[in-house]
Structures are given as C-alpha cells and as structure tokens.
Amino acid sequence: MNYFRQGPSFLLARGAGPRFLIGCVLVSIGILLAGAAGSWDITNHLLNKPETFFAPPHAVLYSGVAIAVTGAAMLFTAARSAAGNRIIIPWPAKMVAAGVIVLVAAGPADFAWHSAFGLDGLLSPPHFVLLSGMVASSIGALAGVVYYNKTFMRGSSSSSGSELRLSPALIVIGILPIWLALSGVVDMFSLPFSESDYFNFNPPPALGAANATLGFPFLVAAMLYTASALAGRRFGIMSITGATFIVTGALTSIAPNEALVPTLPFYMLNMIPIVAADAIMSYRYWRPFKISIYAAGAIAGLAFFTLYYPLITHTYNEVLTQEPALWASLTAPTYFEMIGTVLLFTAVPAAAMGIVGAVTADKLIAKNKIL
C-alpha cells in the first residue's frame, strides 16, 4: 500500500505547503539538537559528574525539544485541511504529534522519577519514553518532508528511488535525528551506565555487547542506505550524511574529553568506508544488481565499531576485561587494545546485519511502505 495516496491537494490550499515543510524541518532540527545534546550529556556525566539539572547539555536538549514542539505545532496546523465535511491529517503529521506529545510528557515524568529515586542512569523508564518520542517524531518529520516532496514533485519516474530526490540538506536534516535517536536506543541497551542507588538497569555485559554488535551495524547501514535512496542514489549524499554524523560524534563525545582529542584523526578515518559504500551505491552500472546494496550494507555495518567510538569502548570493556569502570583518560588506550579482538569476532555478524539493514531500508523505500 502506498501511504502517500491521501489527497495532496489540501496542501495546495491557502499556502499550507511551505508551513508544512518548515514544520517538518523544525521538528527534525529540534530532535537533532536534542539527540546531539543527549550524546554530549553522556560525555558530560562521564567527565564532570554534574550534580544539578542545570548543565549546558540539558539547556541544549530542552532547546531542541522547544524547537521540535514549535515545528510540530506549525506542521499540525498546516496539515489540517477541510475536504468537504472531512478533516484530513496525513499520517506523518499524526506521527510527529504523537512523538512530540510523548517527548514533552517525558519531562515531568523524568522530574517525578528524580524526585522519587534521585539521579538515574542512561536507561530509565522516563528516558526510554523520551527517546521513543524522539524516534517517532523524527521519523514522522522525515516522512512529512518526503510527503511534501511527492506532493509538489515535478515530473515522475516509475523506478524506485528516482521518484524520491530530496535536496541534500533536507536529507541530512531528516536522517540525522533518526539516526541519533535510534543510536540512543541501542546505547540504552548496551552501555553499562544505568545503575543508580535504587535500580540497576545495566544490561548483562554479554547481552549489551550482542545488542551493540547487531543493532549498530543494522542502524548504520539502514540510515546510510536511506540517505542514498532519498537522493536517487546520487554520489555524495550518503557521504555527507555520514560526515555529519561523524562531526556530531566528534563534537559531543570526543572534543569534550581532552584525553581523546588526539584521536580525532583516527575518528575521521570513518569517512573511508562511508565513501566506499557511497561509491558502490551510486555507480550506475551496478544499480540494477542487488549485490551493490549487499556490498554497501556490509561495508557500512563493518564500520560500526569505529563509528561509535569512544562510548562503545565501555560496552565491550565489560565483556573483555570484566573491569567495572573505565576512566575517561584510559578510554583511548583501552579501545585500541581491544579493537583487533572485537573486529575479529564481530566482523561476520556486523557485515550480515549491515546487509540486513540496507535490504530492509531498500524494501521499505522501494515500495513506499514508510517513505
């Protein structure tokens, strides 16, 4: 079923189209800010052990939430339209609305949790609710952008992917918040940062490592494939999306830690597999063959351990060393000590999950099931 068959004409009425698009973009930017701030907050907690709510990452996070709420309101009001006696609201708007409501509700829920149980860890019921809202609203926002694009697209083509040629900026702004939010979900169930005075929500070390080994490659491949597909498999968009993810990670997880700053050149090496996957995906003579998707997915999946540096060190440290904690200044030496072992044992499942991620994204996009 094509979910974009709801009558697009309403968006043409009274110039609601641009407001709809701006609303979607604002939601994406807001969730992007919130997601980046969440990553920064994890680093801040590791380095500085803040004791109050009023920390810079929290300020950025709630600014992002405010922007997302503003965008959702704009999007929702633009999306409502009368057609005869019916009110039509396209499903991306509903998804954004639901996601933002959940996101906003997580605020007081988190406050109540803190009041009852003190400082919480990464995984807690309110934090999970918050991330669920971020995922839903960011997916809804990207779907809204695609919906808008299909409504106003010029010309048409029956081949999958080429119908969806969004501008690079919209693709990056749309994909990145989804990627960050879903990364946060995988982090919640893989990082050992969820023990507090009252509860221990830390995953068992082996389960945490398994979640990371299966979840991150799938996610990386799915996100990068989606970026490429939304651009009609043009070379460069996947690379730009990956580069933006890398820059975000560098700013939030590496730059704040003085001991990790010298490893920034290492982190930039992640562009190599991303550009390689992009080249494979975009080479036009390989496009008719599924092997190009499998190869790109496998390459993207294999890069997960370097892409999610440095936090992923904590996940595998628990399994490989049984050490309870990892000092911030020892993260880099510990990571480089384990990288050979981890790559050896995770290469096959990572490549496999990368292929699964790329194929899943391909099927969802090609049949317009989601986008």
Place this chain on the structure above:
Amino acid sequence: MFNILLRALILAVAVAASLAAYFALSAYVIPQSYSSSEPPRPEPILTGVSLSASEVALGQTFTISVMVTNRGDQSDVQIVSVGFPNLTRTDGIAVLKHNFVQSPFFVQAGQEVGIGYTGFERTVKAEYPSVEATTWSWKTGSTYSIDVQVKPDVEGRFVVFVKSIALPHSWERAHYPHEGLMDYQQEFVQAYSVQVTTKP
C-alpha cells in the same frame, strides 16, 4: 562494453584498496602507536594547610583549611581527604566553605572505602570519619580549597590526617604526600594536630 567493465574494475579495486587501508590503519597502525603512549600523569600537591588554632578548649571548634593543586597532567578525578582518627562520628564536623566542583561528602566509620590508591577495586571499612572533596576533570595548575570546622570530643592531642589522590593512579606521584605516615587505607597522609585542653 570494455570501457564499462574497465571502469567497474577500477572502482572495485579503488574501493578494496581504500577499505584495506582503513582496516590496516584502524586495527593495526594506530593501535600500535597508542600502545607506546604514556597515560596522563597528574601530580597533586598540598599547597597550603593551616589550622585556626594550635590549642582549643574541650567543646570549642577549630578550622582546618586545605588547599591542593594539580601540578601534573589533567586527572579524571582528584580527591582531597581530611580524616579525624580521634573521632568516631561525623557529628562534630562541618564544611564551612569550598570551591570543589562536586559537593564534599562525609565518610562514616564503618563505610566501605578504597584502599591502596586503587579507587574502589579493593575496599576496606573506614576506621574513623573523614571529609572527602573531589573535582572531576581536575585541570593542570588548578587549585581547590576546603575549610572544615571540627569540634574535638576528647582532651589531649587531636590529630588530623590530610592527603590527596589523583585517579586513575597512573604513577608514583599521583598522590600526596609521597612518603611518611600511612593510614588504614595503606595511603600516605600528612598529620597535623591541635592540643585540646580542659574546659576553662
């Protein structure tokens, strides 16, 4: 057709070569270079310890002011501990002021504490109460201070132990003092004392 195949082959070789370089650099070259690098070497030193009085009457208080600097590399966390071996409870202890990033906290006698500069890898039960002040990410050259007011509850020589430890404890100078008297945590301390006299 030949050109298409040639281009495809060149692209495949370029991709394979770049991935080989990526894996070689990530999994071997860079880790090798890191294995030879030294961990950070923080060096805490007590730059100022002063007592408000050398003699107090029983029931009166005195204040100990401690100032500590990190002369070495940035530490993940640096701890300043002021211990009171003559006390059994923390009732008579109060923190008057401090500029540590984290809030100072009291260690009660009987509480589990780290031993031998290992953080919490090995623990022992505290034999007497103390005040611990910490700053995470203690930068090179930064100085932090704390004023602790205490009311001795017995006459005689009232002893105060002061020490500072940087974690992770990466070298022999990541604690202060470097030698001398050792406490129950098997860590060196600097001792100060006040004479407590009978109530007038």
